[in-house]
Amino acid sequence: MxxxxxxxxxxxxxxxxxxxQQLGGRSMTTTELREALPxxxxxxxxxxxxxxxxxxxxAVVEERQVRGAVERTLALGERMAHVGQGEMQAMDAVQLRSAFAMFLSGLSNDFEELLDDDHTEMRGMLGFSRAPLYLDAEDLERLQSEFMQVLTPYLQPRRDGQHRISLATVLIPETDGRTPS
Structure with missing residues (x-):
């Protein structure tokens, strides 16, 4: 590979x-992917x-015979579709703008689907907010590690009645030149 x-x-x-986006946090067969993306x-x-x-x-996490064909079950692989800091640094401004626009577009599409399908009962699970944080590189690494520890129990369904919720994070350093007092 x-x-x-x-x-x-x-x-x-x-x-x-x-x-x-379809595979984030779950596995799906190729048939399920086709149905999810008509x-x-x-x-x-x-x-x-x-x-x-x-x-x-x-990654292919399972293969099975279905009516003479091999059906594959897929999940996110080793690279996990995550653009790391090294690759972020290597991107030029046009690539970064494109990546961020794609990210925002995906969020916007999910939001529109929620509204278009008129799932008013699900709006209680909707939220968005913004909070300033004061971090250096070491703090950020620790925060990301702790965040994953908190999220790990919720990455797979555990019981009936749960809904899949997309949690997105965006880190944008402020550039106004002010230093914290």
């Missing part, structure tokens, strides 16, 4: 982002799944 291409080059494609032609879906598999962004 090749990993030479920067992950941003691999995941910053609208169809690939949709696939990654706007994507089957050949196009399979081509992008193959590219994500080749880059270790996706």
């Amino acid at each position: 090749t990993q030479e291409r920067p992950i941003a080059d691999i995941v910053l494609h609208p169809v690939r982002m949709k696939i990654i 706007e994507v032609k089957q050949a196009t879906l399979y081509r992008h799944v193959a590219a994500l598999l080749d880059a270790d962004v996706l």
Whole structure:
């Protein structure tokens, strides 16, 4: 498997982002992916799944025979579709803008689906907020580690009645030149 291409080059494609968003925190068969993404032609879906598999962004977690064909179950792979700090630093301004716009577009689409489907009962689980934090690089690393420890028990369904919720984080350092007092 090749990993030479920067992950941003691999995941910053609208169809690939949709696939990654569908698989975030769960596994799905290729049939389930086709059903979840009806706007994507089957050949196009399979081509992008193959590219994500080749880059270790996706992994095959199970294969089984179904009516003479092999059905694959997919999940996020080793690279986890995460653009790390090293790759962030290597991106130019155009690539960063594109990545951020793709991220925001995905959030916006999820929000619109919630409103379009008129799931008013789900709005109690909706939230968005913003909070300033004061961190150095060491603090940020510790915060991210602690955050994952807190989230880990909630990454898989544990009982009936639970709803899948997308939690997105954005870290944007302020550039106004002020230093904390």
